[in-house]
Structure formats: structure tokens, C-alpha cells
Amino acid sequence: MKRIIFHIDVNNAFLSWSAIYLLKNGYPKDIRKIPSIIGGDEKSRHGIVLAKSPVAKKYGIVTAETIYSARQKCKNLEVYPPNYSWYKEQSKKLFQYLSQYSPLMEQFSIDECFMEMTGTSLLYGDDYVLLAHKIKNEIKEKFGFTVNIGIAENKLCAKMASDFEKPDKVHTLYQSEIEEKLWPLPVSDLFMLGKKSAQKLNDLGIHTIGELAHTPLSFLNRHFKSQGSYFLRASNGVDDSKVEPRDDKNKCISISRTLPYDYKRKEDLEKVLFQEVDDVSYQLRKQKMYAKTIAITYKNSLFQSYSHQLTLVNATNQTDLIYKNILLLFEQSWKEDAIRNIGVRLSDLTEDVKEQLSLFETEENHEDEMEKVMDMLKEKFGKDSIQRASRKE
DNA sequence: TCTGGGGTCCTAGGACCC
């Protein structure tokens, strides 16, 4: 049986969702119809473009560029702040609705998912384009925002197809259409082929996906190692990965903050680190996980990144133990440069801890009990309801 | 008023063991 995969992608998700929110609350205009963007707060140095309206796009504004630069391109650009809790709500509603059409769905991000549609012709008939239009139109009617739907025989091609002309469109990219629809595109359009690789390919004289598809594997392997094999397969529309529902278990949990100004004082940085550890270890406990690897990450005033990490003998989820190790890492790694962004990352996560205590480790049941109580309070009254003594000024 | 935040995966190189 021919495999059929749908990829659903919300058009300008953050901007569309904000537009709906604003209209619902009596805002007089639809920000989808004017030159507008969703952007972070520039004063706290979060000034980048998170989403753009189709009109803003016409001015050449791209996602992730600075708001400052976006304004240079369009003088009467309107900037609106993100509303993440509302986005999450919209996302949840959408996926809930979509799940009625297929028992097998893979949520890929807040605004994208894959649906395994193989075999559904018994239910919906074998005109998949018609079905996709039905779904797309129902979403528009029911929720007020538009989506693109890509139809193909595998995930990669479905994803590429949904990226063709936007908004509010259905596209197919069957194997028989690769040459006509995929090959003329620039290599940078290929999924998982980013700026660096695109530049390198261009320097090697390879500009289109079609050219890439006809490059010898040995040549690509020489220049791109294991990625070379991926590039060749992907450019030929080959992908045999399955639609797999995400398990909710993360491989890592991290928090990082861009500071209001560059911090140079040890005490200031330590205070931020403590808050971050408090947050991140709470998240860890909420997922009932334990971390074995603890890392500190920096971005300095010159935008250079560096990091330092250690691996524990026994995985933990205790705030104090994690903080102790973060302080150690901080002592060992901070170059005493001015820090723009500092973060904490927990990885090597496991569900169970070996209860074996190392030789000199003391039992910390006390700490465990206190933490449980504090977590319960956080659950009930919100994350900021309770703070440890050392977190206060 | 220049340049976010949260992820996953890969690679190179060093330490260490047998």
C-alpha cells in the first residue's frame, strides 16, 4: 500500500494567533493585514522578530532578524509582544481537533505536526487532496486561522510540500513530482540544510536541490561527513522515518537568560544561576526525572559562547545539590568576562536513580521532604509563590 | 534600542582501560 503522510503547518502561527486574540478582545484591526511582527522586548534585549505578517514579509523582513533592522526595512512596522500561554492553548486545540482524522500523529513543534494517513482511504476515500482541503477549511472556519497542508509518501516530502506557496494552501510532493517541484529549489530550502552547509555547497558549485541530488556520495561524504548521506537522500526525496508520537520525556532541560545588561560581578551572576537552578530542577522533578550531567553555559558581550559541564556519579533532582555543582562549574569556567547570557542545562536524564550512595555521601531525606512541600506549593499557587531564603535580596 | 530561548544530534579530541 502506498504510504500517505500529511504535514500540517499553521501560517505565521504566532502572528495569526495574536491577531485572533486581539480581535476577540475588541482590537480594531486585524494585524495579519498590516505590516506587523511579533517581537521580543528590545529594552530587555530580546529584540528579534518571532513572526511576521505577509505584508511585512513583502518588505523583506525575515524571522529572527533584529527588530531594529526590520524597522529599517519598513518604517510603519507595528510590533506586538508574544503571548505564549495563548499560543499553547491554540496549539492544543488544533492538535486535539486533528487527532480525529488519524490515530497516529506526531507533534513536531507548537504549530506543526505529521499525520499518518496510510490506509485512511477506507474512511475518507482516496482523494487525499480533497480531504486535505476539507481539513484546512474546517480549521479556518472553526478556529479562524489558516494552515498549509503538505501531502506526500514520506515525512520529509510532506514537510517540504507544506512549505511551498503560502498561506491557506494544499500541496503534494509525490515521488513522481520530485524533479518538477523539488529539484529547482535552492539547496538552502532543503530541511536540515542550514546556512553554513548552503554556503559551503554554493562554494562547491552546487546551488539547486537537483544539482545536489546528482552529486556523487563520495564527494558529499568527503565534505560533509555523515551529513553528506542525508543530503543525497533528502534531495532525492528519500526518507523512511516513521510518524512517531513524541514521548513527553525530554533528553535535556535547560534555561538561559539574556541579562538586562552585561554582568561582570560574581555575586550578580551567582544570583541568576540560583534562580535558574531553582526553575530547572523544579521542571525536572515535575517530569519525575533525574539528571546525571550538569552544565553551565555563557554568552559574553562579544557574543562568544562557551560552556562547562560535569557528570555526577549518581543522577539527582535536588536543587541544592545541583546548585552546589553549578557553583563549582562556575568557579572553574567563568573567564571573568562581561556576560550577556547565562544558563543552566541538565542532561543525561533518567527516570530511575540508583539508590546506591557513594562512600562519603550522606542521606538527604530532609532536603527531599522540604523540596516536596515546596513543589506542592508551587503547583498550587504558581511558580513564584515560594522562594528560598537565598533567593531573596 | 543590534543580535531570544529551548531543544536534538553530531564530531573531535582526550583520558583511561586492557
Add this chain to the structure above:
DNA sequence: TCTGGGGTCCTAGGACCC
């Protein structure tokens, strides 16, 4: 009297995604 070599674990850094 010359510097083997495979395997594993760990760290740092980087590419890429939304």
C-alpha cells in the same frame, strides 16, 4: 630502547530546527 590499538566515557563546540 621507540612511541600498538580498540573500546568506552566524557567534554567542548557547533549545526540545525521552530
